[in-house]
Amino acid sequence: MPLLELAGITKDYRLGKTFVHALRGLDLTIEQGEIVALMGPSGSGKSTLMHILGALDTPTSGMAAFDGQSLQQLSENQLVTLRGRKVGFVFQTFNLVPTLSAQKNVELPMIFLGVPKRKRAARAKELLTKVGLADRIRHKPNELSGGERQRVAIARALANNPEIILADEPTGNLDTETGGTILELLRRLSVDDGKTVVLVTHDPEAVRIAGRVIRLRDGRTVEEKANA
Amino acid sequence: MLRDFLVLAGSSILHRKIRSWLTVIGVFIGITAVVALISVGLGLERTIDDEVAKVFGVDTFVLAPRGSFGPARSSEGxxxxxxxxxxxxxxxxxxxxxxxxxxxxxxxxxxxxxxxxxxxxxxxxxxxxxxxxxxxxxxxxxxxxxxxxxxxxxxxxxxxxxxxxxxxxxxxxxxxxxxxxxxxxxxxxxxxxxxxxxxxxxxxxxxxxxxxxxxxxxxxxxxxxxxxxxxxxxxxxxxxxxxxxxxxxxxxxxxxxxxxxxxxxRVTAITYSDISSAIGTVTSTVSAFLAGIAGISLLVGGVGVMNTMFTSVLERTKEIGIMKAVGAKNSHILSIFVIESGMMGLVGGIVGTLLGLGLSAVASAIIGRMFDVRIAVVASPVLITATLGGSFLLGAVAGLWPARRASKLPVVDALRYE
Incomplete structure (x- = not known):
């Protein structure tokens, strides 16, 4: 059974007075453990698709299923719990909470799931060590470099041991070298830990680690090819 | 989880030190005024009570012409x-x-x-x-x-x-x-x-x-x-x-x-307790009136908290989006913001109570010197507890509306907010 299955997805929203048809009948299947790169010009619906994949938003019509469970049937709170447990997000702008230390940022998803304090702290330290930030645990985001912030974000995405990592332009704000380490980290999550990784990206380097590349245009899939 | 929310709310308050303090000042000015006025009122009440007891003696009563004392004062007779x-x-x-x-x-x-x-x-x-x-x-x-x-x-x-x-x-x-x-x-x-x-x-x-x-x-x-x-x-x-x-x-x-x-x-018997309750009615009406006026500044403080919280919600829109993306329910966001505003109220309450009690001691001393009496300084535990509880509540209630708005922000919009 595929991890994620989308069929005939449409998404309309209103921007001021005009209706935007962000997705127009999109089909997509994502298997457990693969790395998928989503590409396309801006306005092609990449971000909207990401939001639907991560249960941040619901489609206007069509069928979306996560692990065999239809997203349309879930209440808002159930969607929250689903993304808390099964989805980890990595954003282009890192999106760390500026007032909290690296460790607290990583703990955040566990706090909302009610994980006990001691277990949470241990897990956060383990994850920060895993992404190479063992010595940055108490630093606030503004005391960290861009690459370090993105690694904190990856550690946070892994906090609740999710099935899938959704990364929206994870290297967009980083130089090539730092971007490279981030991509390597994501690749290892798939290879070593069997995580599913979906990358929205323009970065040709990012495409290289993907097992499959999907191109979007005007809210539809226009090309799908397997990377060698 | 409550403790974690306290930590989250606290770190956000500390992050915005100046604005938080200004908000707290708005609250504690009101609390100071209310506490000081009520304390002075209570002190006066007790002093008058003691004086009445001294003159009257608790074993004595007065027979006055009927209708000359009490609420039903009549001119007839x-x-x-x-x-x-x-x-x-x-x-x-x-x-x-x-x-x-x-x-x-x-x-x-x-x-x-x-x-x-x-x-x-x-x-x-x-x-x-x-x-x-x-x-x-x-x-x-x-x-x-x-x-x-x-x-x-x-x-x-x-x-x-x-x-x-x-x-x-x-x-x-x-x-x-x-x-x-x-x-x-x-x-x-x-x-x-x-x-x-x-x-x-x-x-x-x-x-x-x-x-x-x-x-x-x-x-x-x-x-x-x-x-x-x-x-x-x-x-x-x-x-x-x-x-x-x-x-x-x-x-x-x-x-x-x-x-x-x-x-x-045609007589009315008036005892010590009649007199002190009559005086008590007057003094507590006066202190309630004064406290009511002071309460207006408390209201202003509450509006200040609300204003700060609205600003806070606005500038933390993205943060709210992040928290929701990583698994925060609406109720979690609501709690964090209400706790945050409640904490500002509570800190204002603590500072205000201390300052208010100090002020009332000073005021009692000055009034006492003016009228050459020793005015009792009353630090009523009920007043202090009620003030601290009330100030937390004031903050929480003032933060409720902004917090509800924060919790209802759609995730996708909040994340996109710059």
Whole structure:
């Protein structure tokens, strides 16, 4: 059974007075453990698709299923719990909470799931060590470099041991070298830990680690090819 | 989870130190004012209470003309009443009683230089000697000029004069005056035994109850002698009754009132507790009024908290989006923001309570010096608890609306917010 299955997805929203048809009948299947790169010009619906994949938003019509469970049937709170447990997000702008230390940022998803304090702290330290930030645990985001912030974000995405990592332009704000380490980290999550990784990206380097590349245009899939 | 939310809220407050402090200042000014005013009010209330107890004694009650005390104050009826003082003294539970009756009488003094007698219609007051011996705290400082004295229980045809009256009647201590009573009674000649000293500050010497002014224009004679001039008392102004040790003052007072009324005395019994509750009503109304005014500044503080929270929600829109993306439910966001505003309220409450208590101590000292009394400084535990709880609530309620808005932000929009 595929991890994620989308069929005939449409998404309309209103921007001021005009209706935007962000997705127009999109089909997509994502298997457990693969790395998928989503590409396309801006306005092609990449971000909207990401939001639907991560249960941040619901489609206007069509069928979306996560692990065999239809997203349309879930209440808002159930969607929250689903993304808390099964989805980890990595954003282009890192999106760390500026007032909290690296460790607290990583703990955040566990706090909302009610994980006990001691277990949470241990897990956060383990994850920060895993992404190479063992010595940055108490630093606030503004005391960290861009690459370090993105690694904190990856550690946070892994906090609740999710099935899938959704990364929206994870290297967009980083130089090539730092971007490279981030991509390597994501690749290892798939290879070593069997995580599913979906990358929205323009970065040709990012495409290289993907097992499959999907191109979007005007809210539809226009090309799908397997990377060698 | 609550503790984690406290930490999250706290870190956000600390992150915005200046704005948080300004908000807290807005709250604590109001709290300071409210706490200070209520504390001073409570202190005054207790002080007045103590003073009343000191003058009145908890074992004493007053018989005043009916309708002259309490909420149903009526203008009808005379301010004098009939009384059988001897009977009252025999009532069960009564230890001593003293009364004051008053008449206006034709009085003759001594002749002037041309041989004309000084005479005129003057107020004559009959005082029970017990008033001086047993109820001195009520009478205040009745003092006579050197060479004179106040009358004693054995005296009957003696008089004590106010200074002005003595001058008008041209009499001195040792001389006599003649007072005419009812037409069917004989005139009586009184020996003047004392002349009241005029108070230094020109203020009339006055006892606690308004019925007994130590006036310079009045002639004072023994209560018993009044009967020889005017018959049984129909003209009593006030009666003081002391109950026997261990007796319930309110019970005796109620019984005395009922029985006296049955015997035709139009009286109202007033006890210590009646007076202090009457004064208490006034002082607590005044302090509630003042606290209400101070409450307005509290309201302004609350609006300040709300304003800060709205700004906070706006600038943390993205943060809210992040928290929701990583698994925060609407209720979580709501809690975090309400706790945050509640904490600002609580800190304002703590600072405000401390400052308010300090201020009230200073104010009490100043008022005390102005009026030459020791004003009790009251730090009421109820007031403090209520203030701290109330200030948290104020903050929380003020933050509720912004917090609801924060919690209802759609994730996708919040994440996109820059």
């Amino acid at each position: 005379s301010n004098q009443y009939a009384l059988d003082l001897e009977w009252l003294r025999t009532l069960d539970g009564v230890q001593t009683a003293a009364a004051v009756r008053q008449r206006t009488a034709f009085v003759q003094g001594q002749p002037g230089p041309e041989g004309r007698l000084a005479q005129g219609f003057l107020p004559v007051m009959g005082l029970s000697p017990e008033l001086i011996t047993s109820f001195s705290s009520f009478v205040g400082s009745l003092e006579v000029e050197p060479g004179g004295r106040l009358f004693q229980e054995a005296d009957s045809v003696v008089a004590v004069l106010g200074r002005e009256v003595a001058t008008r009647l041209r009499v001195d201590v040792g001389q006599t005056i003649v007072i005419a009573g009812d037409a069917d009674k004989p005139e009586i000649t009184f020996t003047v035994v004392g002349i009241l000293a005029t108070a230094d500050d020109e203020r009339p010497q006055q006892g606690f109850t308004s019925g007994m002014p130590a006036s310079a224009t009045t002639i004072y004679i023994p209560y018993g002698t009044m009967e020889s001039l005017w018959g049984p008392a129909q003209d009593v102004l006030v009666t003081l009754v002391r109950t026997a040790p261990g007796r319930d003052v309110d019970e005796v007072a109620n019984r005395a009132q009922a029985e006296l009324r049955a015997r035709g005395s």
